[in-house]
Amino acid sequence: MTENKNYQQPDVQEPENDEQEIDWMEILRKIIAIRKTLYKAAGVGVVLGIIIALSIPKQYTVTVTLSPEMGGDKASSGLASLASSFLGTAATSSSPDALNATLAPDIVASTPFILELFNTKVQTLNGKLDTTLVAYLDEQKQPWWGYIKAAPGIAIGAIKSLFSEEPDTVSVLNPFQLTKKESEKVEGLRKVLTADVDKKTAMTTITVTLQDPKVTAIVADSVVAKLQQYIIDYRIKKAKEDCAYLEQLYKERQQEYYDAQSKYAHYFDSNRNIALQSVRAEQERLQNDMNLAYQVYSQVAQQLQVARAKIQEEKPVFAVVEPATVPLQPSGTSRKMILVGIVFLAICFTGAWKLVGSSYWNQIKKSLK
Template sequence: MTENKNYQNPEVQEPENDEQEIDWMDILRRIYAIRKTLYKAAGVGVVLGIIIALSIPKQYTVTVTLSPEMNGDKTSGGLASLASSFLGGSANSGSNDALNVTLAPNIVSSTPFVLELFDTRVQTLDGEQDTTLVAYLDEQKRPWWGYIKAAPGMAIKAIKNLFSEKTDTTTTLNPFQLTEEEYLKVEELREVITADVDKKTAMTSITVTLQDPKVTAIIADSVVGKLQQYIIDYRIKKAKEDCAYLEELYHERQQEYYEAQSKYAHYFDTNRNIAFQSVRAEQERLQNDMNLAYQVYSQVAQQLQVARAKIQEEKPVFAVVEPATIPLEPSGTSRKMILAEIIFLIVCGTGIWKLLGHSYWHQIRKGLK
């Protein structure tokens, strides 16, 4: 008797496919069933979105792009080298600066640099405010939740002012010791004024974000000017010190030469008809002193010309690729987009809660009971 190989145990069945197909029609029916709730959620989203969108003040951004001079070999083609070779001297103008364009972000965010911006005169686009930057920061709008967040600190500050003696607030800014108010304003400016450097191209971008377009453009232009002047002052500081020393030395040697020349001329005129050997010896000595003084005076004059040329050579050049202009449109997320995002989040959250979260919450409550 042969065994039927096709026989299967009726109790042993093939495993069913565990993958469950999504019933989109059921989902649509459930969404349709809660459509009134979703309409209400959309209405709440519209109201809440309008409140939040109108509470967030508009921000304007200005970006200025600089292209600094690339450091090259200045030992053979600079102004100082040309002046030196023309005057018969030599100048070594090659320098390894500790300050370069890659440090622009650190310079812009440094406390002394930010404090220099406090007294910058700014004017709003509507002309209603013409004041300093530090005073304008107090006039900037904040969302209503910002006032709620700052309310405890303002209350504590008011209580302290009641029990503290009034002091003269017309003190100069001291980077070494800032007050709490000055420190907060410095931190605020560090957030709205940033610098970025492309290490490959050395292109420097200065970005300023404030609530008034004209003030933003003024501060961006001021930051660029101060940054340029800061780097220029650093680069030519040593050359200017050398030039000032040579200027002083030049006037001293000039005076010595004039005095030696005057003595020689006076002695020659007085003893021109006297043929004594002692007179000739004294005349020759005075002439040698005058020639020596002239040689020293001439050498110092040459060195002074080289030093003056070196100041111009060491001065870096910044090409403003994108200047500061008053922006026409606000930056950041638009109010329409904020409104749409809030409506979308509230409607989606409500739908997920009604379709999934509500049932799970009842199951959890039953399990806890």
């Protein structure tokens, strides 16, 4: 019995402590043993990090913050009460707009909106390039591996150009049917143009990222201006349509009033000295028609003035909280961080391979043999 107890105690307690001590010590010894290999891996990582860090072009980011103030109910309540007397409550109901500030991200990412930016005039910070945005996109740099990926397509395009001569014509942008090159540029701009809306405060943040700081600021300012105009055009579109309808109605009611006035005046002049009751009755009827036509005509004239004023009142106001400015420092991951990250990965990968991967690989090769 005493012998069994003596055998049980080392079996329960000693292996766990031994395993922990042996694992850590063994790992430390292996790391010390392969330190020269890790030094070499760090050197290779430094070289690769420098090459990759210098190959990635600098990016500059401009952020613009807007606070849209849509037309409120206080400004439109008086107009609605006046217009409802003639147009009816359905025509002037204060229902929420189909387009509001929360749709800014979808508007900025839409193809027609991006195509409108193509002809935006841009200029680089050094002044060497003064052209349109769509032409500037061709001048942007890309890493050397990007040229390697694009080499097959460039070669195929060059071969095709040898056998087919295409006239140099200026193509009109058609959102319904874009060319491959236009579609690629639209997708590229869609990635560097972003809009975010805070649902609580309705603050709209527009972010643009390009390789030249001045071009980035110009494009951000242009995006803000076009977004404002886009929303303004939509908001006043209904008011303009109502105004155009009232102008047509005004002309019709004016002509009706003039016709009724002419009939009454002509009948009155023709039967001035006739004292018949039938003549007086007809004269009174024509006068009532003229008065009724004038009331309708006057009411439509008032509604037309209200509609013209409503066009201005429907325009939303955008308070630019943070305007577009030329950035002084590049954005994104710095070259130092890229270098440190690649060196760290090289050391970790090499150490993992030497400590764990090589032994497993040898076991796999032995099992296959």
